[in-house]
Amino acid sequence: MAKSVKKRHFSTSEPSVPASLILNSISFNIDGSIQYKEKPYSFASEALEAYTDDFHLSCELPEINDTKVNLDQSPLEFLAKLNKEEFKGSTVVELMKKEGTTLGLTVSGGIDKDGKPRVSNLRQGGIAARSDQLDVGDYIKAVNGINLAKFRHDEIISLLKNVGERVVLEVEYELPPVSVQGSSVIFRTVEVTLHKEGNTFGFVIRGGAHEDRNKSRPVVITCVRPGGPADREGTIKPGDRLLSVDGIRLLGTTHAEAMSILKQCGQEATLLIEYDVSVM
Structure with a gap:
């Protein structure tokens, strides 16, 4: 069984990333991948890493004519605003x-x-x-x-x-909210091995790819059932993203397809989980 990894808080002095830049350079594709500068990335962490590299190379802000954009708004606050859309x-x-x-x-x-x-x-x-x-x-x-x-x-x-x-x-x-790596949140991954009970692992998933890219999300674990396999193992928490099941990547899969993969895998499966780490 995979060793549990405790989620920790880190400190950093890196400057915050203006939310307006995220608006202009990052988008979500129909298959669930992240688009940055016309290049698709499989994981949000990869796209944000490329974005952060560019940001540190040039910290000059572009000219912005939209007076509604708040340059002091953090990426997470900006995404929270986007997530209020009722998709x-x-x-x-x-x-x-x-x-x-x-x-x-x-x-x-x-x-x-x-x-x-x-x-x-x-x-x-x-x-x-x-x-x-x-x-x-x-x-x-x-x-x-x-x-x-x-x-x-x-x-x-x-x-x-x-x-x-x-x-x-x-x-x-x-739909689960969009989580983006930035100055206050970084992504980490961990492998977790679970054993089924009643053909489930004890968690609910939501999201997945959608033909309307506004509705496309990573496959997100929204609920961990008390007393179930995932709860007893202890690593998985609500809000974590499910990236793969026994090596089968879930990028680009619909919710129904992701559910089918979970049902059809063996009684024991290794799950690749992505989670947020708060940076202080």
């Missing part, structure tokens, strides 16, 4: 339950509750939680092909209880 991801979740049992999820919202039907709680040990496909806050658009847009809260609950043994949920979720 949604979607996935299909299939769950199996025995007659008389429940999925183990709580749903809020409905047309009478002034809100979309969302997952508000996942009962630990329940079918939904152990599937590692759902997360709190997910919007349930449909159940077995039945659109929930005009359903009252009590109708949604009744449908979920009586839908049968095979439950197919059409789910919409908030």
